[in-house]
Amino acid sequence: MPMYVVGHKIPDSDSICGAIALAYLKNQIGEPAVATRLGDVSPETAFILGRFGFEAPELKLSYAGEEVYIVDHSELTQAPDDIAEATIVGIVDHHKLGDLTTSTPLECWIRPVGCSNTVIKMMYDFYGVEIPKEIAGIMMCAILSDTVIFKSPTCTTADIRCVEDLAKIAGIEDFEALGMEMFNVKSAVAGTPIRDLVMRDYKDFNMNGNLVGIGQLEVVDLAVFDEIKAELEADIAVLKTEGERHTVMLLLTDIMKEGSELLVISDDVEVVERAYGKATENGRVWLDGVLSRKKQVVPPLQDAFA
Amino acid sequence: MPMYVVGHKIPDSDSICGAIALAYLKNQIGEPAVATRLGDVSPETAFILGRFGFEAPELKLSYAGEEVYIVDHSELTQAPDDIAEATIVGIVDHHKLGDLTTSTPLECWIRPVGCSNTVIKMMYDFYGVEIPKEIAGIMMCAILSDTVIFKSPTCTTADIRCVEDLAKIAGIEDFEALGMEMFNVKSAVAGTPIRDLVMRDYKDFNMNGNLVGIGQLEVVDLAVFDEIKAELEADIAVLKTEGERHTVMLLLTDIMKEGSELLVISDDVEVVERAYGKATENGRVWLDGVLSRKKQVVPPLQDAFA
Numbered sequence: 001m002p003m004y005v006v007g008h009k010i011p012d013s014d015s016i017c018g019a020i021a022l023a024y025l026k027n028q029i030g031e032p033a034v035a036t037r038l039g040d041v042s043p044e045t046a047f048i049l050g051r052f053g054f055e056a057p058e059l060k061l062s063y064a065g066e067e068v069y070i071v072d073h074s075e076l077t078q079a080p081d082d083i084a085e086a087t088i089v090g091i092v093d094h095h096k097l098g099d100l101t102t103s104t105p106l107e108c109w110i111r112p113v114g115c116s117n118t119v120i121k122m123m124y125d126f127y128g129v130e131i132p133k134e135i136a137g138i139m140m141c142a143i144l145s146d147t148v149i150f151k152s153p154t155c156t157t158a159d160i161r162c163v164e165d166l167a168k169i170a171g172i173e174d175f176e177a178l179g180m181e182m183f184n185v186k187s188a189v190a191g192t193p194i195r196d197l198v199m200r201d202y203k204d205f206n207m208n209g210n211l212v213g214i215g216q217l218e219v220v221d222l223a224v225f226d227e228i229k230a231e232l233e234a235d236i237a238v239l240k241t242e243g244e245r246h247t248v249m250l251l252l253t254d255i256m257k258e259g260s261e262l263l264v265i266s267d268d269v270e271v272v273e274r275a276y277g278k279a280t281e282n283g284r285v286w287l288d289g290v291l292s293r294k295k296q297v298v299p300p301l302q303d304a305f306a
Numbered sequence: 307m308p309m310y311v312v313g314h315k316i317p318d319s320d321s322i323c324g325a326i327a328l329a330y331l332k333n334q335i336g337e338p339a340v341a342t343r344l345g346d347v348s349p350e351t352a353f354i355l356g357r358f359g360f361e362a363p364e365l366k367l368s369y370a371g372e373e374v375y376i377v378d379h380s381e382l383t384q385a386p387d388d389i390a391e392a393t394i395v396g397i398v399d400h401h402k403l404g405d406l407t408t409s410t411p412l413e414c415w416i417r418p419v420g421c422s423n424t425v426i427k428m429m430y431d432f433y434g435v436e437i438p439k440e441i442a443g444i445m446m447c448a449i450l451s452d453t454v455i456f457k458s459p460t461c462t463t464a465d466i467r468c469v470e471d472l473a474k475i476a477g478i479e480d481f482e483a484l485g486m487e488m489f490n491v492k493s494a495v496a497g498t499p500i501r502d503l504v505m506r507d508y509k510d511f512n513m514n515g516n517l518v519g520i521g522q523l524e525v526v527d528l529a530v531f532d533e534i535k536a537e538l539e540a541d542i543a544v545l546k547t548e549g550e551r552h553t554v555m556l557l558l559t560d561i562m563k564e565g566s567e568l569l570v571i572s573d574d575v576e577v578v579e580r581a582y583g584k585a586t587e588n589g590r591v592w593l594d595g596v597l598s599r600k601k602q603v604v605p606p607l608q609d610a611f612a
Contacts, residue, residue, distance in 0.1 A: 074403075088403070096410055097380075097394070102403040103608045105460075105600065108416035126432075154411075294411065302409045 002032035003067040003089055004060065007116075008078035009038045010202050013045045017142040018071040018116045019057055021135050022092060025120070026069070028129045033069065036060040038080060042200055044145060044186040051178075052137040052170075072116040074098035074108075077204040077211075092119050094146075094154075095294055099206065114159040115146035121162045136169035144179040145186075148218065148255050152291045180220075183255060187219035194228065194235045198250060205298065207305040210246035213239060216293050218253040222261060225252055229263070233283065237265045247272065251293060259288045262297075275304035308338035309373040309395055310366065313422075314384035315344045316508050319351045323448040324377040324422045325363055327441050328398060331426070332375070334435045339375065342366040344386060348506055350451060350492040357484075358443040358476075378422040380404035380414075383510040383517075398425050400460075401600055405512065420465040421452035427468045442475035450485040451492075454524065454561050458597045486526075489561060493525035500537045504545060504556060511604065513611040516552035519545060522599050524559040528567060531558055535569070539589065543571045553578065557599060565594040568603075581610035 005023040007015020019035035026033035035057035041049065049056060064085035073079065074091050075098030088100065090107040094116050111119050117139040124131050131139070143163050147155035150163075167175040189197055202215035215236070219225075225232065232250055240248040247266035254260070264272050264283045278285050290296045311329040313321020325341035332339035341363035347355065355362060370391035379385065380397050381404030394406065396413040400422050417425050423445040430437050437445070449469050453461035456469075473481040495503055508521035521542070525531075531538065538556055546554040553572035560566070570578050570589045584591050596602045 091403070091414075094411060097397075097406060097408040097412060097414065099405070099407055100403060101405055103605050103612075104402055105400060105418035106403060106416065107418055108397075108403065108414040110412065110414035110416075112411035112413055122432075126428075299409050306409075 001067070002034045003069050004036045004063060005033050005069045005071060006036045006038060006060070006063070006080065007071040008073040008075075008203070010199055011037050011039055011045070012042065012072075012201055013048055013138075013145045014116050014142045015072045016041055016045045016057065017048060017138040018092065018120055020054060021117060021120050021131075021139050022069060022071060022123070023057075024132070024135055025124055025127065025129055029127050034058065042186075043188065044182055047182060047185045048138050048141040048145075051141070052134040054134065054138060070100065074100045074110070075203075075205070076100055077206060092116050092123070094119060096298070111158070112156070114152060114155040115143040117142040117146075118156075118159045118162045121166065131166070131169055133170055136166040137172065140166035140170055140172065140175060141178070141182060144175065145182060148253075148291050149176060149179040149183070151255060151258060152295075153289075154292045154295045183218065183220055187221065187224055189217070189219070189224050189228070194231045197228075198232060198235050198239060203293075204243070204245075205302075207246075207302050210305060211243060212301065212305075213243065213245050213248040214251065214293055214297060215249070216251040216253060216260075218255055218291075220254075220256055222252055222254045222257070233263050233265070236263060240265050249297075251290075251297060253291055255291065258291060259286060260290045260297075261286050262290075271304045272301065275300040307373070308340045309375050310342045310369060311339050311375045311377060312342045312344060312366070312369070312386065313377040314379040314381075314509070316505055317343050317345055317347065317351070318378075318507055319348070319354055319444075319451045320422050320448045321378045322347055322351045322363065323354060323444040324398065324426055326360060327423060327426050327437075327445050328375065328377060328429070329363075330438070330441055331430055331433065331435055335433050340364065348492075349494065350488055353488060353491040354444050354447040354451075357447070358440040360440065360444060376406070380406045380416070381509075381511070382406055383512060398422050398429070400425060402604070417464070419462045420458060420460040421449040423448040423452075424462075424465045424468045427472065437472070437475055439476055442472040443478065446472035446476055446478065446481060447484070447488060450481065451488060454559075454597050455482060455485040455489070457561060457564060458601075459595075460598045460601045489524065489526055493527065493530055495523070495525070495530050495534070500534065500541045503534075504538060504541050509599075510549070510551075511608075513552075513608050516611060517549060518607065518611075519549065519551050519554040520557065520599055520603060521555070522557040522559060522566075524561055524597075526560075526562055528558055528560045528563070539569050539571070542569060546571050555603075557596075557603060559597055561597065564597060565592060566596045567592050568596075577610045578607065581606040 005019045023033040023035035037057045063080045064082045068086045069090040092109045236248040250263040252261040311325045329339040329341035369386045370388045374392045375396040398415045542554040556569040558567040
């Protein structure tokens with residue numbers, strides 16, 4: 001019976017490319033593994049997979065009785081619904097340590113770097129397994145996505161060195177140009193249903209007993225939202241009610257201006273204002289220099305809730 | 307400000323030797339670190355430290371406002387009392403994933419091997435740092451202790467290869483003889499206060515909301531307990547009441563016969579009998595082949611409580 005390698009709900013490129021890359025590595029070291037996913041792939045991920053000739057991993061929602069290797073999170077809210085009935089054999093991640101627990105020993109490869117695929121590259125190096133050209137390509141793109149082409153404060157020298165190594169293996173001469181092409185795909189929001197946009201890169205967090213949802217849309221120019229911002233706000237309000245959430249926020253991130261406009265719907269907007277030290281206006285606030293949900297948005301809010 | 311490197315409460319040799327070995331490594335890679343401990347060192351650990359010329363790390367119970375690197379566990383019950391007010395920068399461990407969480411990204415080096423020091427050896431290899439002779443010696447002894455000189459079912463080929471490597475570095479020709487010397491020190495129970503014996507290698511676990519304490523004494527011949535078994539039983543009953551625990555168990559492990567006598571005091575002895583598939587007699591039961599609390603005692607009990 002193979003293990004399943006799966007990223008988080010509402011998978012991003014790191015979750016999908018990481019599952020493919022890690023499943024390949026596991027098979028190479030004699031541990032049968034199958035990459036799976038918990039949801040639809042984003043346009044950005046579809047672009048990456050198409051560029052390097054991969055199909056999306058199999059959609060699989062239930063893991064009861066199976067062995068599972070978790071990619072890119074360690075949070076119950078982001079894991080398969082029946083993860084408690086599965087055996088977690090490993091976790092590769094680059095976030096804060098979440099509330100997943102196990103009843104048996106496991107392996108955890110968790111590092112404070114910009115992307116899970118940077119950690120997976122370390123795993124390839126540890127086992128001395130050669131990375132195929134195409135897998136190097138998707139791993140590289142996942143790192144460029146998570147680090148916003150090295151602009152994010154989450155980006156470390158390990159991520160940069162890793163992208164340089166992977167670009168060589170993949171035979172990509174100008175990885176920055178490929179990164180911009182990828183972010184242009186990501187910026188195309190016209191014609192997409194509003195809910196799909198809100199959920200494109202959305203995560204729920206448990207903050208001191210309060211359910212808090214935070215979505216993020218990274219684009220090369222915030223002007224793409226001018227026409228639809230009110231609709232986005234209306235929809236996160238619906239999402240808040242549907243899920244009995246305390247707060248739902250949507251980060252509209254301008255990767256060129258290097259900052260984010262935060263849209264907030266909350267039972268207690270003051271906790272959000274306290275977290276970021278800025279007043280909201282009609283549920284909106286510009287946060288200069290904020291590119292990273294993980295490093296700049298979640299920790300201050302978690303502290304404000306504590 | 308240095309980070310503190312600290313093992314679990316009621317530290318065993320893995321926690322103490324691991325803290326010393328990891329603090330040295332961190333200092334070598336330019337991250338100031340100080341090894342500390344959460345309690346008295348055991349006679350076994352004192353023997354190891356003395357054999358290789360080390361002092362015990364500083365006793366330090368409070369870590370609020372400090373950076374902490376956790377060794378040999380990921381459980382709140384085994385961590386410093388004020389760990390929630392500290393910043394956990396890393397975890398090196400070889401147990402099931404416990405309930406510690408963080409609000410910021412960290413590094414976790416967790417592997418399903420027999421000893422944290424085997425994982426720390428991987429860290430030395432990763433960073434390309436040479437292990438000093440004396441540190442190799444204490445790391446080797448910690449692995450021999452945790453794996454019961456390779457007899458424990460928790461022992462992996464990685465542990466054996468690691469001991470062989472470390473023995474060479476430490477210049478120890480017969481590591482098995484040193485291991486037996488160590489276990490003979492561990493077996494000397496005469497003259498030790500009963501509570502000290504019960505607590506010598508004791509851990510509390512949260513099992514589905516129930517506090518369960520499990521101690522273990524590993525000796526080369528169970529006959530050393532003949533005179534004091536009734537006193538041990540009386541004392542774990544007191545410990546159960548004092549801590550409002552659901553269950554307290556003491557494993558008397560015979561490393562030569564390769565099995566353990568389990569002493570049990572419980573609000574519901576049937577949950578224990580269900581866990582191990584054997585009836586107790588006057589709160590005692592012999593478990594043949596059981597050497598490992600982590601692998602053979604905790605998981606079945608956790609499942610029985612679930």
